[in-house]
Every structure is written in C-alpha cells, then in structure tokens.
Amino acid sequence: MMQNSAALQDDGAQNAVDEVDQLLLNIEGYEGPIDILLELSRAQKVDLAKISILQLVRQYLEFIERAKTRNLELAAEYLVMAAWLAYLKSRLFLPQEENAEEPTAEEMAEALQFQIRRLEAMQKSAERLQARPQLGQEIFGRGAPEGLEVDIKTSWNVSLYDLLKAYGAIEKRKETSNYDLPTINVMSTEDAMLRLTRMLGNLPRKGMSSVWTTLDSFMLEDISGDRLYSCSVLASTFTAGLELVKQGKLEIRQEGLFRPVYMRSIPVRGEAQDDAGK
Amino acid sequence: MSEKNIEIKQDDHIRLLEALLFASSDPLSTSELHERMPEGADVGGLLLELQDIYAGRGVHLLDIEGKWAFRTAKDLSSYLSIEKQVQKKLSRAAMETLAIIAYHQPITRAEIENIRGVATHRGTLDVLMEMGWIKPGRRRETLGRPLTWVTTTAFLDHFTLESLMDLPGMDEMKSAGLLDRRPAIQTVANQDDLFSGQKTMESVEGLTHISEGEDSEIDDEFSLKEAKG
C-alpha cells in the first residue's frame, strides 16, 4: 500500500499536498466527500470525463491522512469514501479477476466519475437557478393585490326539534343520573373474627386459659375519630366473640347490665389434652 | 438614473411605466415615476395613454390625489369575493342552554347551571349571543343582582315561532315522546333502570324558584370549545 502510493506520487506531489492543506482549511465549506473529490478533479484542469481516477484517489487519501494527523474530526461519510477509494485503488492494481459478481475496477472508477460529474451538474444547476430572474427581485407580481376573499356565511342547522330534543335530554339526564353507593368504612364480622383469634392467642395465659380481658381492650386505637367505624368494630368483635363461644374457644362474662364484658380464651379439647400431657 | 436605463427603447417606455405601476405596493406620484423612468420620458403623457388603454377593462389606472395606481374596476369589486355557505350544528351544551333559556326565561346563568347540572362555560352564552338568539335581560333584584337571559326575535324567526307561547309545553313534549326516558331508537337495554321512577317530572312553573348555586366555572364544555376552535 505504501509502495503503491509512493509509486503514484510522481509529478506535482508537493502541489497536491498544498492543495490538500487548502481543502482542510476550508473543510467547513465543502459539502461532503464527493464535493471534495469534485474540487480535486477540477484542479486537474481536464474534462471531468477524463480525470485521472488514480490521482484523485491518491489526493483524497492524502487528504484523509492529513486530517488525521491534524486531529480533525471528519464526518463518517468522509471515512466511508476513504475506505471505498482504498478498495478501488487496490482493485485497480490487482489483475482483473474472473468474478462476474463483483463489478470490475473500471466499472467502479466509472461510477465514481459519474458521481462526481452528476454532483457538478447539480451544483451548476443550482447556480443557474439562482441566476434566473426571481420573483420579488427581478420579476414582480402585483404590488398591491386586492386579494380574493372568501366570505364565509354560517347558517345554523338547528331545528325546533333539536331544541326540544335538547330540553328533553336534560330531563332525561336528571332521571337517569347515576347513583353511586356511598362506601361505608366498617369492619366486617369475618375481619373481626380473624383479628380476635389472633389477639386471643397473644394474650398472657393463666393456667390453661388466657386472662380475662375486657371487650373494650380489643378495640383499635386511634379510631375514635371515625364513630361509625369504631361502632362497627365493637359490634363485629362482639359478634365474632359469640361465634367463638359457640365453637367452644371462648368464654364471655358480664357482671351485670352495662358492666364491662370480659372475654378469655379456653383451650379446645385437643389442645387441652396436649397441655395436660406436658 | 442608472446607465442601463438609457438603453431602453422609447417604445418600451409605456411598458416600463405599466410594469412599475403594477409592481408597486403604493400609489406612485408623477415625480416618483420620473425618478424610476429613463430620462426624458414623458411620464405625464404616458400615464394618460395608459389610463386610456385600461379605460374599458377589468383593471383601471386611477389618479388617487396625484398618485397613480392600478385598481380593479369598481363594478367588479363585488365579484372578487365569493360567498361560501357553511352549515353548522350547535354543540350539545349550547343547544341545551338555549332550550333552557327558551323555557325558563328570564333566567340567570346560575339557574341554567342548576337545571343542566353542569357548569356553563362563558363561551356558550357568547356563542348564542353572537348568533343573535339570546340577549341579556333585566338584572334579577336579588343578592348580587345577577343578569338574566332571554331569547330574541331572531330566535323566534329561526324556529318560525310566532311567540314563546308556541313552544310546546311539558305535557305536549311528553306525549310527543320528547321527554321519554328511552332513546328514540332503542338499541341497548338500558342499565340505569334501577332508579327510574324515583323522580317526578317537574313542570316549567315548578322550576322558577330554583336556588342559585355557586357560579363555579368548571371547564366541562369541551364540545363547545371544539366547535368554536
């Protein structure tokens, strides 16, 4: 590769380097790698159809090398083109392969040349377009156009039927308005049962049974604010207690009317035997 | 003026004048035209010549207080704008508000909201007023002296009613099925039947003593906004 490029650097090598430096200086002014190649081809001062592709490739690769040594950050397309050109160059030096799948080096060079010529044609067209008389610059439309107006007349497509229907709709809405059931914050008997069983299990024991405990102490703390909830807790807990009595797991005692209600857990038969066994 | 202007042929002077007057955004005085025309051009004569050429045309060259400009012929001006008829439907909110005003007038906005059960967007009344169908009535002599709304003659015209008395009453509407709970075309079994029959129909008279609710302006009337946008 190095040998190849050395072999190519025959005449005007120094000029080429200067040119490349010029290009690098104005890199912002160029519109991509083909634009650079077009600029390099123009320097050959020949018909673009007859440019020396090899010379072009060498100059471009030189350009990339110089950019690298200067730590210039080049856009991806510049590097893609460099890789393509390096490949083209190696193909141009290799003997023609008998591979129908791959385009020949000549075809590739032709494609490159076409690309450059097409871009040149487009750049020229852009210039010619810009050189044309332009509206508002050389050619003028009416300076004070009266304008063509569209007068939009709105007519309301509303019948008496619509009006009455709308009134009917309000009445209907009143009748069929949704009624949301208020959600009431209460403790269910099921919840109370679970809670009571758990709490009874944790009570200090006295012999086989737990100590007598007032129903009040089974109440939740901090619920005095919600009267309905605290009432439901009391009622549900008592109901759950009665259920446990029925199951033979609990005893309830009250000394008299309006006196505190006491509860204590009693071991069920199986447990009692276990305890006795110990 | 500039050198190239000298090159232009005498014959083209009138063409240049024509182009200048055509392209200028403002009427040009004779002196302004002189400045823009080649030296020695008889601007005054050319102007009259040009005016003559355009005399019977769709565009005239007018002398507007000493300044010259092309203007489309006056007799054609009405043809420059075309009318397009656009048919519009009222939003549901506007329709309902209009109906309530029609039946309960004079009625305050708070009362309208109370009947509809939703806050009334300010734009709803604006739209109806713009259409010329409602107008502000007297202020109610109560706390805050709220404005009342009434319908207009244009409203009666549109619905070809001779007077408000011609509006069908509640009983008539009911018998016409307009107050029927069921939609005109029943497609889905109504699931709200659970609470039907709880409320009795209120008569028009029965609604006059509605308390004035708070004037909150919740933006619930999207449909109207869309229609306006």
Next chain:
Amino acid sequence: MSEKNIEIKQDDHIRLLEALLFASSDPLSTSELHERMPEGADVGGLLLELQDIYAGRGVHLLDIEGKWAFRTAKDLSSYLSIEKQVQKKLSRAAMETLAIIAYHQPITRAEIENIRGVATHRGTLDVLMEMGWIKPGRRRETLGRPLTWVTTTAFLDHFTLESLMDLPGMDEMKSAGLLDRRPAIQTVANQDDLFSGQKTMESVEGLTHISEGEDSEIDDEFSLKEAKG
C-alpha cells in the same frame, strides 16, 4: 357560483377574469377561476385571449403549469427599480438540494443524500418547505415506502419557469445521462438506515437491479413534521 354572478354580462367575463388575476397575489388554477366566474364562462378560452392581449405589454399573463398569474415582463427586469423583497439567503446545501429535487423529482431523501454524498442536515428540507418551494410527493412503493419530494408551483413562479421543462440545462443533462438518481456509490453512512450495511459498493450498471428498499426514511420525515410543529 353565487347568484349575483349571473347578472354579469357575457362581455364582461374577460374583464372579470382580468380583475380576478390582478387581485390575486398567487397564481390561480383554472378550477379556482371557474369557481369565481359565472357559470358557463369559457375560462380556458378567455385565459388565452387575455394572454394574447397582454403579450406585448409590460405585464404578462403567465401559465405556470396550469396556474395563471400576471407578472412583470422578463425583458424589463433590469429597468425596474422597485423595492426588492428581502429574501432569505439560502445556504449552498439548500440551493443544491433544491436543484437536485427540481431536476430529479420525485426523489427520496436517501437519493438526495447519495447524489450529494453527504447526509442531509435536518434544516435543509425544512427551509425549502418553509419557502413553499418543495412539498412531499407520493411515497415510493418500495420497502419502507419512503417519502418523495417534489417542487411546487411557487417554486416555478419564483424562478420564472413556466414548467419543469424550462429548467436550465434540463435537456443536455438528460442526454448526458446525468439525471440518473440511482446511487453510483454509497458514501453516506445513514444511521437511520436499517439496510445500509447490506450494500457493498456497486457500479452504476450493477445497480440497475437493486431494489430501492434501503431508503427507509420514515423516521426522518416524521421528525421533520415535528420540527415544523
């Protein structure tokens, strides 16, 4: 269309047409003119008649691909001292892109990038669209259905072209085969391009049987729309 137009006399049809075209700042299509002319008016014939009347004048009636407008005569352009409109200076990239779209339309963004050998800056197409010179054309019926770009009537109007055939150098470029928009060599590393990696370098000839599928640019066009808001 509207009733009053029926009143206008047959003789006045050409005057009305003249006035309409004078009054409009933008070129008018025949159908737009039809809409504003009395029913039964021979708009096409009247347009040609009017164009004839103005043929030798300082103002011409131009047919810009089916849209009609009065414009000052081209030959007077150097003599017209009228205040020029302030024009946005287009970047070289934008001008080049515009030329490529004009000569190669309909063309996808990926094809533009291939001709220029550089990725298209987001603002480039945006600026051209803002000027009203380009617009999205049909989607190419290939993989990814990429959007194509075409020029507008405003583009022709601005550059005083009566049709795309009037584009300078169109014929010579065509005969030189330079209006081939297929990629000769793929140099733009398009991140948005899902299929870019699949392609190896190919010659012009080699490319004739390549599907244009790699031009998936839906995402890009989408963001453009977003940018326009």
